[in-house]
Amino acid sequence: MHLILSYSDRVLFLAYSYIQDDTKTRMTILDAPNKNFGLDTKEFDRLVEALKRGNTDLFKSIFQNHFRDCVSYIQRKYSATYDDAYDASMTTILVFRKRLVEDKIAYGNLRFLFTKMASQHYIKAAKSVSTASIDNVEISDSEEDGIHDEDIQKLSLAWNRLDDACKELLQMNYYGGMKLAEIALQLNKSATAIRKQKERCKSKLINLFHN
Amino acid sequence: MKSFYEKYQNASEETKDALLNRAVNKMLDKQLQSEIEVGLSADQPISITKKEPFARRRWLRIVIAAAASIAVLIVAYINLSDTGDITVLTSKYLSEDLPTHPGVEKGAGEQATKIRNDAIKAFNDQNYTLSGNLFKQISKKGEEDNYYLALSSLYAGQYSEAIQVLQKNLQNPNSKYVQEMNWYLASAFILNDNKEQATQQLEQINPGNWNYDKAQKLLRKLSKQ
Incomplete structure (x- = not known):
């Protein structure tokens, strides 16, 4: 049973569980933060909001703490090497962030979900290695989307030279998955102004990339 | 493509x-x-950087032993002969004189950020890919940050990026790192196989400048190739 409750709801339910002497409900409510990296629903909402705005500080501190447990779990469960368990856990952190900003992950049992996803990444990677050795063919991500490591390095240099306003806007739109209308609301500007600003920022970034 | x-x-x-x-x-x-x-x-x-315990990776020890033997042979070859490959000689010069970051300057008037400290630590640990990534993330980079960003790229084998950053840094003729950057830019050109530009850059290193003798040796080798 996954409870999606606000802080005040949790207090009410907890009080109710004591009155009714309902141990199961009481334990579920008390255990909720444990299952969700110590976050209650409000903190979870704040985490997602921050990620959408491009602020990853809270996210990093939470997942750094859980990372070691996850690596150990995969090593234990699948007799995986440290490196493979590490890679699976790191991939999961990045995918988890993406799903959070896309509102595809709800408060419930985040710890379990994260570990489950890391296990799936590990199994998938292990399978792809064995398939590659049979077919002698390996297609990397960069070959699939045509964006190579060198491009990313150049883009990173260009990004560092981009002004803060453009970084903020592109980060919210691209990395935070926010729609331009939402950004306009957040930045207290009109949607048209934000759309035009985005086009200018894209041109600036590409020019910096090329020069 | x-x-x-x-x-x-x-x-x-x-x-x-x-x-x-x-x-x-x-x-x-x-x-x-x-x-x-x-x-x-x-x-x-x-x-x-933590991997499996070293003792369990016998194959790794064999590979390292073989690599060390090859390295010794290469160094011996370079020292005994003047006809070694120029990229090998350049790599030798770079590896025998590994730069270290002196740390954040005291009294610079700026509170050292955590990210800069991490970058410096990674650089001095010779984890150049990581230090490069971290130096890039410093939002207001000073002259020193850009210099060590370039060195991180060079030592991480990202020669094009090192060249790009060094060329940009050298646009400031008053930089306190001009002599060092001339040397490192020439080295990056050689390792990136831009021999013509390497020659021009080496010619910028004048008598009395840092690594002048090495630059002359590289110039002689380049002229023979």
């Missing part, structure tokens, strides 16, 4: 947006990963 820039220029407006979106996501994911790795290496025994 088309480069990202060519692809972008030839794409429709919609595709351009999707392409840039993917590239920015990839880049920011890499930055996030670096930051998490720094956090992991800073506060726990788990480390980004």
Whole structure:
């Protein structure tokens, strides 16, 4: 049973569980933060909001703490090497962030979900290695989307030279998955102004990339 | 194969947006990963460079032993003969004189940021890919940050990027690192196989400048090739 409750709801339910002497409900409510990296629903909402705005500080501190447990779990469960368990856990952190900003992950049992996803990444990677050795063919991500490591390095240099306003806007739109209308609301500007600003920022970034 | 820039220029407006979106996501994911790795290496025994226990990796010991033997042979070859490959000689010069970051300057008037400290630590630990990523993330980079960013790229084998950053840094003729940057830029050109530009750059290193003798040796080798 996954409870999606606000802080005040949790207090009410907890009080109710004591009155009714309902141990199961009481334990579920008390255990909720444990299952969700110590976050209650409000903190979870704040985490997602921050990620959408491009602020990853809270996210990093939470997942750094859980990372070691996850690596150990995969090593234990699948007799995986440290490196493979590490890679699976790191991939999961990045995918988890993406799903959070896309509102595809709800408060419930985040710890379990994260570990489950890391296990799936590990199994998938292990399978792809064995398939590659049979077919002698390996297609990397960069070959699939045509964006190579060198491009990313150049883009990173260009990004560092981009002004803060453009970084903020592109980060919210691209990395935070926010729609331009939402950004306009957040930045207290009109949607048209934000759309035009985005086009200018894209041109600036590409020019910096090329020069 | 088309480069990202060519692809972008030839794409429709919609595709351009999707392409840039993917590239920015990839880049920011890499930055996030670096930051998490720094956090992991800073506060726990788990480390980004930690691998399986060394004793269990016998094949690794064999490979390292073989590599060390080859390295000794190469060094001996260079020392005994003047006809060694110029890239090998350049690599030798770079590896025998590994730079270290002196740390954040005292009294610089700026509170050292955590990210800069992490970058310096990674650089001095010779984890150049990580230090490069971290130096890039410093929002207001000073002259020193840019200098060590360039060295991180060079020692990480990212020669094109090192060249790009060094050329930009050298636009400031009053930089306190001009002599060092002339040397490192020449080295980056050699390792990137830009021999003509390497020659021009080596000629900028004058008598009395840092590594003048080495520059002359490299120039002589270049003229023979």
